[in-house]
Amino acid sequence: MTIQVLNPGLQTTIQATPRIGMRHLGVPASGAADPLSMALANRLVGNDLLAPALEVLLAGMSFRAEVMMQIAITGATASCTVNGETAQLYATLQLAPEDEVHIGPAEKGARSYVAFAGGLLADDTLGSRSTYLPAGFAGFEGRALQKGDQLNLAEADHTVEMLQTPAEFRPPMTDSWTIRAGRASETGLLQDADQLFAARFTIGNRSDRMGLRLEGAKFDIRSDGRMPSAPVFPGTIQCPEDGELFVLAVDAGTTGGYPRVAKVARLDLHVLGQLRPGNQLMLIERTDADAESELREKQQYWNAWLPGVERII
Amino acid sequence: MLSAGDDLISISVANPREAQDLALRLRESQAYLEVVAGLDSVVVQFDIASKDRNEMEKQIAEVMALPGSTRATAQPVVEIPVCYGGEAGPDLADVCEQLGVTQEEFIALHSGREYQVDLVGFTPGFAYIGGLDKQLNVSRRQEPRVCVPAGSVGIAGGMTGLYALQGPGGWPLIGRTSFILFDAAADNPFVLVPGSKVVFVPVAAM
Numbered sequence: 321m322t323i324q325v326l327n328p329g330l331q332t333t334i335q336a337t338p339r340i341g342m343r344h345l346g347v348p349a350s351g352a353a354d355p356l357s358m359a360l361a362n363r364l365v366g367n368d369l370l371a372p373a374l375e376v377l378l379a380g381m382s383f384r385a386e387v388m389m390q391i392a393i394t395g396a397t398a399s400c401t402v403n404g405e406t407a408q409l410y411a412t413l414q415l416a417p418e419d420e421v422h423i424g425p426a427e428k429g430a431r432s433y434v435a436f437a438g439g440l441l442a443d444d445t446l447g448s449r450s451t452y453l454p455a456g457f458a459g460f461e462g463r464a465l466q467k468g469d470q471l472n473l474a475e476a477d478h479t480v481e482m483l484q485t486p487a488e489f490r491p492p493m494t495d496s497w498t499i500r501a502g503r504a505s506e507t508g509l510l511q512d513a514d515q516l517f518a519a520r521f522t523i524g525n526r527s528d529r530m531g532l533r534l535e536g537a538k539f540d541i542r543s544d545g546r547m548p549s550a551p552v553f554p555g556t557i558q559c560p561e562d563g564e565l566f567v568l569a570v571d572a573g574t575t576g577g578y579p580r581v582a583k584v585a586r587l588d589l590h591v592l593g594q595l596r597p598g599n600q601l602m603l604i605e606r607t608d609a610d611a612e613s614e615l616r617e618k619q620q621y622w623n624a625w626l627p628g629v630e631r632i633i
Numbered sequence: 634m635l636s637a638g639d640d641l642i643s644i645s646v647a648n649p650r651e652a653q654d655l656a657l658r659l660r661e662s663q664a665y666l667e668v669v670a671g672l673d674s675v676v677v678q679f680d681i682a683s684k685d686r687n688e689m690e691k692q693i694a695e696v697m698a699l700p701g702s703t704r705a706t707a708q709p710v711v712e713i714p715v716c717y718g719g720e721a722g723p724d725l726a727d728v729c730e731q732l733g734v735t736q737e738e739f740i741a742l743h744s745g746r747e748y749q750v751d752l753v754g755f756t757p758g759f760a761y762i763g764g765l766d767k768q769l770n771v772s773r774r775q776e777p778r779v780c781v782p783a784g785s786v787g788i789a790g791g792m793t794g795l796y797a798l799q800g801p802g803g804w805p806l807i808g809r810t811s812f813i814l815f816d817a818a819a820d821n822p823f824v825l826v827p828g829s830k831v832v833f834v835p836v837a838a839m
Contacts, residue, residue: 455815502636545775549792551675553678574754575761576755583638
């Protein structure tokens with residue numbers, strides 16, 4: 321039960337569950353940058369929502385199926401083909417031996433997800449199979465896939481239905497995003513905190529699974545660069561002395577010394593995985609209480625198609 | 634106790650020892666997703682979908698009201714070889730100029746004492762080591778580096794930081810060590826833990 325990587329693209333990694341409860345050892349979460357899209361792919365092939373799947377960055381990738389298998393592709397808007405014939409996103413696809421699957425470059429959004437019925441077999445390190453590139457562990461040999469890699473699949477222990485994701489459960493992809501966020505521990509150091517929720521940011525080129533640069537707005541901050549290092553989390557927005565914000569993502573470090581001026585609300589963290597350089601972003605302010613009640617509403621909505629979505633968003 | 638975001642509660646404490654002690658005691662409960670110590674704070678992350686913020690704050694206050702532990706365990710001293718300056722420590726010259734010391738004076742001050750690890754965080758194995766000579770207090774770089782080599786030794790805010798992994802970083806770099814700080818394949822991947830005692834031993838080359 322294998323696939324062979326024909327073209328690995330820019331960066332394709334195996335992602336699965338995040339690492340939880342290890343941040344005090346300096347071990348970040350990892351897992352899918354957009355776990356909602358990964359869960360939607362796993363749903364279409366009957367897997368656990370967090371079963372190991374491929375995360376494909378921007379440029380696409382291609383592989384060959386060595387045996388019969390069922391897969392599903394979700395996430396970024398991209399032209400995908402099987403043996404040159406157009407293949408649908410958000411649908412269970414039946415592959416025959418020797419079929420070649422090509423995930424095209426992302427047109428909108430940043431990451432595609434490919435799930436395989438049964439799930440990919442992957443290395444488990446510190447309690448998860450999610451690749452953590454900075455330390456080179458878990459997933460496939462702790463690294464991004466390369467041409468010629470052979471990946472093994474677990475045999476599906478369930479009958480795979482041919483499904484399509486209902487239209488209302490396909491997250492829209494765009495070039496202009498809004499994300500809900502709230503104030504954080506050092507918001508008060510900003511000369512003008514309201515600017516956080518009025519600025520139009522552009523996602524910078526230096527953006528990856530560790531964090532995203534928010535360009536296009538400079539902030540005045542009262543900071544001498546000597547703040548004692550403090551805990552940070554995916555979604556924490558920091559402001560160094562140069563006044564250009566960055567938002568931390570799934571592979572980000574666990575402590576940091578730049579003022580924490582805002583935090584993306586839990587319910588919109590998955591969106592960070594689809595922001596790409598050049599995209600526009602606005603932050604919408606939410607109180608803790610509103611962020612909590614809107615999370616419950618969002619979970620309730622998604623539960624209709626993704627039972628167990630509380631583990632995802 | 635303050636909100637630090639929709640699912641975060643931040644607790645201010647006096648110093649790294651208190652932060653480690655409180656974090657350790659909070660971690661005895663399974664109620665939290667993460668309990669992370671900083672140098673003068675502890676942040677708790679909790680599941681806002683199933684837990685109430687007020688209830689969480691009440692539980693934390695109860696733990697804080699209990700007396701802290703005063704355990705001091707004897708730790709062996711770990712010797713960390715450091716190649717100071719040059720390519721290994723590209724910011725050493727700037728740092729010395731800023732501080733008004735020669736590189737020789739800097740190395741003597743930095744390597745001439747025993748330290749204790751205050752915090753392991755940032756990336757797996759990154760050690761924050763306090764107790765730096767007061768003369769050596771510099772700030773972080775205004776713009777963080779995109780890529781700091783593994784083993785880099787930086788200083789900032791009165792601390793030494795050991796970069797276990799290659800990656801982004803904002804501390805001025807004064808040297809580099811060949812000492813392996815994190816090994817995912819080892820039975821115990823984390824060589825240094827809060828409380829570990831270390832000394833820096835100057836070496837001529839990596």
